[in-house]
Amino acid sequence: xxKPSENSQLFKDIQLIVVPGALTKVASYRKAIWRKxxxxxxxxxxQVKPEKDVYIICETEEYETEPEKVLEKLKVDNVKYPIxxxxxxxxxxxxQKLLPTExxxxxxxxxxxxxxxxxxxxxxxxxKKRNFEESRGSSADLTDDDEPHEEEGIEQGKxxxxxxxxxxxxxxxPNALVLYRLGQMADEYKGSGRSGVSNFKALSYRRxxxxxxxxxxKLKTYEDAIKLPDVGDGIARKIEEINRTGQLHQLxxxxxxxxxxVVKTFLQIYGVGMSQAQEWYNRGYRExxxxxxxxxxxxxxxxxxxxxxxxxxxxxxxxxEVAEHEAxxxxxxRDIDPxxxxxxxxxxxxxxxxxxxxxxxxxxxxxxxxxxLGHFLYDLVSRLQEKExxxxxxxxxxxxxxxxxxxxxxxGQLKGHQFCRRIDFLLVPxxxxxxxxxxxxxxxLFNRTIRSLAMQKHMKLNHKGLFKDKRDSxxxxxxxxxxxxxxxxxxxxxxxxxxxxxxxxQRNLGKISSPxxxxxxxxxxx
DNA sequence: CAGTAG
DNA sequence: CGGCCTTACTG
DNA sequence: GCCG
Numbered sequence: 149x150x151k152p153s154e155n156s157q158l159f160k161d162i163q164l165i166v167v168p169g170a171l172t173k174v175a176s177y178r179k180a181i182w183r184k185x186x187x188x189x190x191x192x193x194x195q196v197k198p199e200k201d202v203y204i205i206c207e208t209e210e211y212e213t214e215p216e217k218v219l220e221k222l223k224v225d226n227v228k229y230p231i232x233x234x235x236x237x238x239x240x241x242x243x244q245k246l247l248p249t250e251x252x253x254x255x256x257x258x259x260x261x262x263x264x265x266x267x268x269x270x271x272x273x274x275x276k277k278r279n280f281e282e283s284r285g286s287s288a289d290l291t292d293d294d295e296p297h298e299e300e301g302i303e304q305g306k307x308x309x310x311x312x313x314x315x316x317x318x319x320x321x322p323n324a325l326v327l328y329r330l331g332q333m334a335d336e337y338k339g340s341g342r343s344g345v346s347n348f349k350a351l352s353y354r355r356x357x358x359x360x361x362x363x364x365x366k367l368k369t370y371e372d373a374i375k376l377p378d379v380g381d382g383i384a385r386k387i388e389e390i391n392r393t394g395q396l397h398q399l400x401x402x403x404x405x406x407x408x409x410v411v412k413t414f415l416q417i418y419g420v421g422m423s424q425a426q427e428w429y430n431r432g433y434r435e436x437x438x439x440x441x442x443x444x445x446x447x448x449x450x451x452x453x454x455x456x457x458x459x460x461x462x463x464x465x466x467x468x469e470v471a472e473h474e475a476x477x478x479x480x481x482r483d484i485d486p487x488x489x490x491x492x493x494x495x496x497x498x499x500x501x502x503x504x505x506x507x508x509x510x511x512x513x514x515x516x517x518x519x520x521l522g523h524f525l526y527d528l529v530s531r532l533q534e535k536e537x538x539x540x541x542x543x544x545x546x547x548x549x550x551x552x553x554x555x556x557x558x559x560g561q562l563k564g565h566q567f568c569r570r571i572d573f574l575l576v577p578x579x580x581x582x583x584x585x586x587x588x589x590x591x592x593l594f595n596r597t598i599r600s601l602a603m604q605k606h607m608k609l610n611h612k613g614l615f616k617d618k619r620d621s622x623x624x625x626x627x628x629x630x631x632x633x634x635x636x637x638x639x640x641x642x643x644x645x646x647x648x649x650x651x652x653x654q655r656n657l658g659k660i661s662s663p664x665x666x667x668x669x670x671x672x673x674x
Numbered sequence: 675c676a677g678t679a680g
Numbered sequence: 681c682g683g684c685c686t687t688a689c690t691g
Numbered sequence: 692g693c694c695g
Contacts, residue, residue: 190681191695348684352692380693421677448691494680543690572679590680599685610686
């Protein structure tokens, strides 16, 4: 292998527009090499720099058989730059000179468009969504889009893959140590926004963990690892290190980072986010006790409660106790109106052995009326306060405007129990209970994944329903009932999205693995 | 604007 | 390089 | 940190 000299600026004057492949990916270290040699690497034609020689690079071989896909990817009808295979670059790097492109060029016919599909600047901004709207009128055929979605296999795999090969959590995973270490990394980055480094890193780690768990087979090498979706160069390398040494050196760095540790401590307080935590750190505070002593009068009401219940709310709630909360509240609810339903959702519904809080969905058969719903929640909360179950409220429930009440957040404690718990009530119109259930059962990674999937299929999923992705001229979304595809039936929403229904117990995508036996046996806990 | 909810 | 799910609500 |  030829080692490129450190200072060679082989690609100094060129700009590469990379057209990503659909199913396979080129390791990102390659792009790093190109950049190191002076190239500008971009992904959109809008980023071309006039002073550079522009080349369009096809990452994968699929474009050699269907070159017109390049134009589709770039969302244009024609390009004036040469479209070349990836090999041109790799061969050029190897030769340490810019090779002639003639043997690598892909011939692409300009796309001809009729008037109906002529494309405007606005259309380009919106991608192909307009075409979709025009061709799809009813909800019935929304799933069999005639244009194959390249990511579909992967995205469905993320969801459907959970169904097969789902393992009990306690069972040992072939990658247990890797999952544990990556989970530690995710934890370290959770909620940290230091110096522009955002918690998107934590998101990436959790996605990678999910991907590895679903793969189910031992990842022995870097090459094994990087093949998986959501596992890139960085994480693949870390997997290699964990396999080799059992450790992850980067973990020690972040863990010894005082700033990170302190900020994370402050973030545990309900009502305190990055901004507040950072400010306290900057003022020199390092412990919550100092906040309590010096800043108490400056806290918001919610933060004051967060501090007051810091200890209680950091305790996990055993499953059995969640069930007790549910039974108690169901009883009170029946006393007010037996036709109202109150169900514990969240991690409890996903079968968790313990939960961080308790979430309840509140609804009544055939009732969408906000006035009725709001009135009931007001009565329910009042009754729970009389019974001295509710210890505090994190939001105001006004006596007037009951019709505007949609939720209640607060603290609830059962008689004879040690801790006050975080509880949430969420009012749900009967016609939206399917969508609401998906949302409130979670977990959040599952929600993000299924919502992404919906978007790729030109639909939009939120807690109020599954909608067609239709907007007005200003780009504002159409939430009218006519634009709603489905909201009441959870299974139907899955069906329309083209995935088999997934039971709540299998929606734990973001769960960080416990160390398991591997760690204990090898004695490297720590 | 920052924070919270799944 | 820019996006990473979503939207209403609170203070 | 990963993806397009």
